[in-house]
Amino acid sequence: MKSIKYILPLTVLGILLLNSCEKFIDLKPLDQISTADYWKTSNDLGNYTLQFYPTAFPGRNMVAEVGGNSDDMIIGNPSAIMNGERVKRTGNWNAEWTSIRNVNIFFENYKKCGESFDSYKHYVGEAHFFRAWFYYNLLQMYGNIPWYSKPLALDSEAELMRSRDPRTLIVDSILIDLDKAALYLNARNTTGNNRLNKEAALAFKSRVALYEGTWEKYHANTPFGTPGANPNKYFQECVNAAQELISGNYTRSIYSTGNPNNDYYQLFGFVNMGKINEVLFYKTFNYTEGFGNTVEGYLSYNADQKGITWELASSYLGRNGQPYNYLGLATTTKGNAFLTKIANDCDPRLKSTIYIPGDLMGASVNKYFDKPTINDGSLQLCPTGFQIKKTTDPYSRGAAQDWAIGSETGYIYFRYGEVLLNYAEAKCELDNTVAYAQLNLLRQRAGMPDFVVNAQSSDLNPVNFGYAISDNLYEIRRERRVELALEGFRDDDYLRWAAHSLFKGERPKGYPVSLAEFPNYPNPIDANGLIDYYAKILPTGYKFRQDQDYLYSIPQDELILNPNLTQNPGW
């Protein structure tokens, strides 16, 4: 019996030793797939490109988000870009390159898919589109950047330490990506317009090409331009892409129901834009999915320190297609009367963009626009008197109600109207011709007479681009500003046009306030009787630094990590 003393521990020991080998600690993951096992089916590819939709298109509120850095509107404080307030960026730009890497991982692996190319080519098209999209965003911020078509490895020393590629190379690569996207993506009539499609790829291509063409043209011979660049090559690319969309077999048109007073306004207020052929690609919302937006909350409910500038308002032509004497009117007619008068007299797109007294703001709460909230607390404040109406719909969910109610207005990323304007501008830049047919489509929807080119000298509200341009181009730029107002194009436009003279040294003004309507109006008013909201903050106007503010600074750490990287001009 004594022997149990020894047998017992030895048994336990034996059992443990049986277990004890490398196998005991050799464990594999239980709920994850390694890259080696992925990429086998078209589903694998499709599930992978899904991740880029929210990353590429995070927008929720359109106007409230995209217009703040332009001379078209103000949001609270002066734009840090326009006022030269940006300081040198510290830190790194890792986050900006994540999406590029992630999409390149797709390119590195998609060929492993065992199915036929047709079964997954749409996803390849998506990947091309997304890479173009992410690179375009980087290009706009930083200009010259290195182009990578493969994911980098830790030991890709040479690639990691590369100097910057000229921006033209980046744009050329983007255009190639977009050609492939247009080739591989399904057409809109099969994918719908909530998913990337051929039409969107062509529209995007026209946008990028026009951007680069004008950038190189107007920044030529400055540190921002690329020596030897050929702007016309890009104008031609833009024309080609637009032409393809205009004349090819695609689903696109200008939205018009024959009601010029309402069509332009309505276009931006739909929840479901699926049947609107003009909308090539948009983001749709669904409140009950917990996926709503606050478009109405920040427009029809509270102005939240937003207002359209005098400069944008006075860009609209008279209803007759001729320049309109806004300033003359302002000396005699003020406040609500002024708004009512210009609504009547001017391009109907103006009254679709700003609230006019008497406008219905929210049907369910029976709220009408009484007068602009120019003397309210900052949440309610419309600092200029021109209160934003574009993208609202009084009959929609949440109209004129607390933003917490939520709204579902669609967020347009690409519409055909832009493509026509891209086309017209590129065409004009190429050979100074005017694409009347295309421009008239927009004019007709708006209820305006056909497009004519007025002499710049006859403009009663002249704008100064800082250099001379042809009358044709001047008028096309006006049309673009009016048609695309508040859609987020204006800041890109003045940057690519090198047009800081539009606002540098100037202050954005508001409407002619009526002291009868606002007896104790506390803010400054200029000599013309216009609200001069920034008089105290910008005594000498915007202080844009044209030697540096056309691009962002490269983050400080990156310059240290990679000595081959150079800082942007002026920083």
Added chain:
Amino acid sequence: MRIAIFLLLVGFLQTQATDSYSQNTKLSISVSNTELVKVLDKIENQSEFYFLYNEKLIDATRKVSIEAKEEGIETVLKNLFSGTDVEYSIIDRKIILSPTYLSETQQPVKKIAGKVIDQAGIPIPGASVVVKGTSIGVSTSKDGNFSLSLPSDAKVLVFSFVGMKAQEFTIEGKTTINVTLADDAIGLEDVVVVGYGTQKKVNLTGAVEVIENKELADRPSPTVSQLLQGLSPSLGFAINNDGGFQPGATMDITIRGMGSLNGGQPYVLIDGFPGDLNTLNPNNVESISVLKDAAASAIYGARAPYGVILITTKSGTRDKKISVTYSGTVSLNTAQPLPKSLDSYTWARVQNEAGDNQGGHPISNATIDRIIAYQAEDWDYLKKSMPNWPAGATIFGAFPESTVWNNANLNYANNDWWDIYFGSSVNQKHDLSLTGGTKNSSYYFSAGHVDQSGVINYGTDTYARNNLLGKFEINITDWWNFSWETRFSKSNRVKPSMTREGDYSMMYRSISRFYPITPVTDGFGHYVTESHIPTFEDAGNDYTDETDFWNNFKMELKPAKGWKINADYAYNTNTNIESDIEKTVMKWAIDESRYAMGETVPNFIEKWHSSTRYWTSNIYSSYNLNINNIHNFGIMAGMQFEKGEYNSMHGYKENLIFQDVPSFQTATGTSILSESLTHRATEGYFARFNYNYKEKYLLEANSRYDGTYVFREGKRWGLFPSFSLGWNVNQEPFWKDVEKYVNTLKLRGSWGQLGNQNVSPYSDLELIPLQTSKLDWIFNSGSTRPIGYTSAPGMVNRNLTWETATSKNIGLNMSFFDRKLTADVDLFERLTENMVGPSEAKPGVLGASVPKDNNSALRTRGWELALNWKQKFEGGFSYFVNLSLSDYTSIVTKYFNPTGSLSSWYVGREVGELWGYTVNDLFRTQSELDNYTSTVNLNQLGTTWRTGDLKYEDTNKDGKVGNGSNTVNDHGDISKIGNTEAHYQYGVNAGMSYKGFDFSMLWRGVGKKDQYYDRYSNIYWGFTSGWWESTIQPRNLDYFRDTPGTKYSGLYEGDANINTDAYWPRPYQNGTQEAKNKNNPNTRYLQDASYLRLQNIQLGYSLPQRIISKLNLQKLRIAISGENLITFSKLPDGIDPAATIGWAGGFFSGPTVGRLTYGADRIFSFTLSATY
């Protein structure tokens, strides 16, 4: 063993009971030729009598025979000891046996007598008085007296008693000697729990610290980690999450600071198995050993890179009658010191003044007129000023806005939200334990309940935990001991579900940014949602229900003398069920109809059902050999295996059709099901060798060979050795002369290596993350969001392996003044090499986080000091003071950062190092500003400068202020301005006792720590760029203003408003302008974050024995105590210095230092404990 335990008990038991027990108890015994010890056992088993005797003096193995039937104890004893040299005395239930030594062989030359008492003057019965060098001696009687016949050559008497320091007295012709024995402060016989065994304290060579139960028990804080604060010089504490001291809060503990830039917590073992100290009932803790250096913890190899905390829970005692202890605590929790509020009118005007500087008036004049009217109770004016005021509404404060009530800046009430939100709570804690044992077995059983709720007046915010502990231990044979322990803990946490807006801490963000103009209710008395009371109360709750269940089996075999084999096995199941109920909150419209709050649609239920199953087993054997009491050898070797599986199932379902019965069953919308599965396994082999020469020269070596699943094959095994030496200098002959000044002195030194495998597993595999959540995109208008997509694999490092921490320790233990004062000093260094941590920076074009690498090194050097003073006076008064103080500094000694960028670690960078600008003043006047900017370019920090902005100094006189290229060699005008790590952490534990009264207090503090708050810290700065995010307090009103005030703007009307002498800069409602002044760390606004807190103060009274014995109790104590009552800190109220991170919410995204946190409650409590 038995005698020691019983003698110890004497200290607890008073001896004033009557002798009636011995007269009334009858015994029946019938044995023949049996060892005396067995007979005594029989008597003990039959009765409540117990025997005290010294085994050296009484021959317990003598064979006796006795026949007794219903006899009194006197008779039995007379029979047993007649004719022997043993005499007995009966004191209540206690029987003392002592030798008579009526020796005829030696000539009694003289007699000596006397009395033995303790320091409190209480007689010590049963103390041993022996003639040195002989076996001649006696035990003292019940009143401490002794009388002894001395042999002629007797020179010295040795007096000893367990737990007391032995003393020698020269006889030198004396006939009486009265002796006062002192408590043995060092506890030479004290045994300390170390890894895989125990060690006598004198023989320790590693740095080990012991914390006793009494410092944790009967305090109201629910978790052990909170209770440990201040009790040890080597432990650091912080709450590094934005939950703060929420109910059931646990603290992050570090031993000797940061081990790795990777972070890491100490390895916690409970009764020998890894566990979570926060699921323990503090009252069950017997002792805690903190193993600080590598020598002490190397036996745990790769499991213990940052030190070990060994917790031993209470056990039963052999040969002890059942004893039952109850203790209960009721406490009142009140909130931390809170910030002060401004009245609504002042608030509105100063906000508008910031808006005048930039950003516009947040509060319109019309609203201000209403605020004034509201404060003047001019209801008629209010009614007239709001044409839309609904008929029948009688409560003012809210503003009707078409069909709904405004939820922002149009209201005009006047509320102090701190006051509305914060209240108090009543909490309780109950413990019941039962313990005892027979000769061959012992048992311990305990049940505990703790209940805590938060101090916010609205919503449900509670924590409750039930603990059960059962232990049973038995000698199966005399060489085979078996024990079983079962430990069960179940905790429930319920908190308001704020996740749609942030998290739990979102409550605190909401409270801190509340506007005084916000009304509690609308015109009809319904809560307005802006008050957030409806969200706290109606948005549902998060429930966490954790069950932790351990079954531990241990066997100890002793096949031969000195040889032990231990085998143990533990099985743990841990189940965590979490349910988040997100209800739709309904708002009230002005026509009293209801509508849903947008962010709370859709409503849903989400559950996580997670379980961990884990087992571990150790088998080890030790052999101790003692050669002639000179050479003492010990060897031990063994192995450990562990394996764990974790699975978590997550379900989500939308559209609860009955919000009040939330379940998957009552939800009808989209559902998502997902799970997470992991497993882990490690194995390790270990060995220890120790040797000492006469307990004078000590040596120990440990080694462990560990393998883990975390790394890939070829990188998974590591060997971790350690060596340590000790020298008990006071054992040396030459110490005799010094001994009266320095009673003991021990020198220790150690060297050892530990490994760290605390990195996520499979970092060598490229895995595709599978997302099972809803995509933030919809592919067809009106349809749902697609569920499930994949994302990009992270970068991997195939070669990742252990990081190795090498530590060195030199220690000194001393005692002085008859051991009343002890001092322990340790110096240590830890060098963490091959550090797996934030890896070298790569250009951002890589587009991914650089995988971790074994590429850097960190060196920590520090020291610890513990001073303990303990003194007892005649008459029963005693007191103690324990001081502990420590500090350490960690410096990066290897890091790949060739450019010396200050944005990452660099060689020589100290952990916590804060770089910043020098700012001595604000620009007070325009001319000062113009002068300065004409010579100094401030463009890197901002392009617009006004008076009241910070005057950044051009310290390097290069004409511009900036951070150069932000590198070590070119850092422009920034320099090291402080350190954000806690330095000079200290604790003071002091107390006294007198005749049943006891008093103690525990202070903990941090001597030096700096903190800089950026602009999102509204508690600090008051103003933030968003008026809705500000928390302006009276302390923030000394801000720069240079324009006269008006009725609508400015702190004061007219010129009285001007304050260019201000402390705070000019406020703006603009992010860029605010950032320029606040986001660049600088000397002017660097804060001293040191603090001192009274963790606990306690006054108790134990009722005297004569009263409680009538109640049949052994002990009855009542106590009042307070936790966290006083905190000395220079930080603003609302930021707890021990939990500084608050929530900045969705707007500023993420947790930020300097926001309102749930600071430690101030707790007043009453405790009653009784032992039967």
